[in-house]
Amino acid sequence: MKIYWIRAQAPRRVLALAGHLGVNAEFVEIGRALKTKDYAALNPNMRAPTLVDGDVVLWESTAIMAYLCIKQGSDMWPASNPREQVEVLRWLSWDDCHWGPAVGPFYFEHIVKKTFNIGPPDRASLVAKVPNLKAFAKILDDHLEGRSFVACDRLTIADFHLASMAADWRDAEMPFASCSNVVRWLDTLARLPAWADPWPQATSAAA
Ligand SMILES: N[C@@H](CCC(=O)N[C@@H](CS)C(=O)NCC(=O)O)C(=O)O
Structure with missing residues (x-):
């Protein structure tokens, strides 16, 4: 492979x-x-x-x-459990349609540009994007209240999917300070070596 x-x-x-x-x-x-x-x-x-x-x-x-x-x-990926499958699918979809587009500009300006050496972050362009990101972060934060992972009460591909742009949220200056559940979840993932x-x-x- x-x-x-x-x-x-x-x-x-x-x-x-x-x-x-x-x-x-x-x-x-x-x-x-x-x-x-x-x-x-x-x-x-x-x-x-x-x-x-x-x-x-x-x-x-x-x-x-x-x-x-x-x-x-x-x-x-709960291939043999349809009920769990749709639960995971819901969050994968939410990521593609809502969460990804909300975190993406911050990820691009702060992480992509630095990784590929394509200039400094344009912080001014992010100001107008803060309310949208905060709105979706609140949805995720509310969902993670009392939960360690996004779906099925265990680590699933939904966690890696949703966290892929948000992992470096501190460097990317994402406004998660008031989202303690999101921060706890990202910090939990950060302790997984892989x-x-x-x-x-x-x-x-x-x-
Ligand atoms: N929806 C695709 C996204 C693939 C994608 O856009 N990959 C980016 C990296 S995150 C890429 O290859 N970018 C290189 C380019 O656009 O030239 C997936 O999940 O695999």
């Missing part, structure tokens, strides 16, 4: 899950080869991550996470 990655949030979810589940794979840091015809033949979006496992070629981090859980027999340091050590470079 090969997993193509770059140092960004969607691959991070997949790499952390692979590390957490002890997946045996070759991790390929795709680098500049992301924009080549060979890579486009695997992933026409020319984005990362992509998984290749025999004749299975899969893109979209959510689908890859589900695939890895099924392959490893992990209930972090989440805290998801980037593969043994890796092959494709560029």
Whole structure:
């Protein structure tokens, strides 16, 4: 199995899950080869991550996470429990439609720009985005009251999904100071070794 990655949030979810589940794979840091015809033949979006496992070629981090859980027999994606499945699905959807777009601008300005050396954060552009992020953070904070994890009373792919842009919330200056449950949840994830340091050590470079 090969997993193509770059140092960004969607691959991070997949790499952390692979590390957490002890997946045996070759991790390929795709680098500049992301924009080549060979890579486009695997992933026409020319984005990362992509998984290749025999004749299975899969893109979209959510689908890859589900695939890895099924392959490893992990209930972090509750493949054999429809009720739990829809619970997890609800949060994956919420992330794609609401939470991700709310945290994304902060993640981009503070984390992506620094990682890829593309200039200083434009803090002024974030001012107008604060109310939207606070509104969605309150929804998550209320949900996490009395809960350690987002769904099913245990760690699931929903946690890695929702946390992938918010993990470095302090560096990204996300306004979570009054969201103690969100902070507790992110701090709990940060104590998982595979989440805290998801980037593969043994890796092959494709560029
Ligand atoms: N919805 C896709 C998002 C993939 C995506 O946008 N990946 C970004 C990194 S988070 C990427 O490859 N960016 C490189 C580029 O846009 O050139 C997923 O979850 O896999």
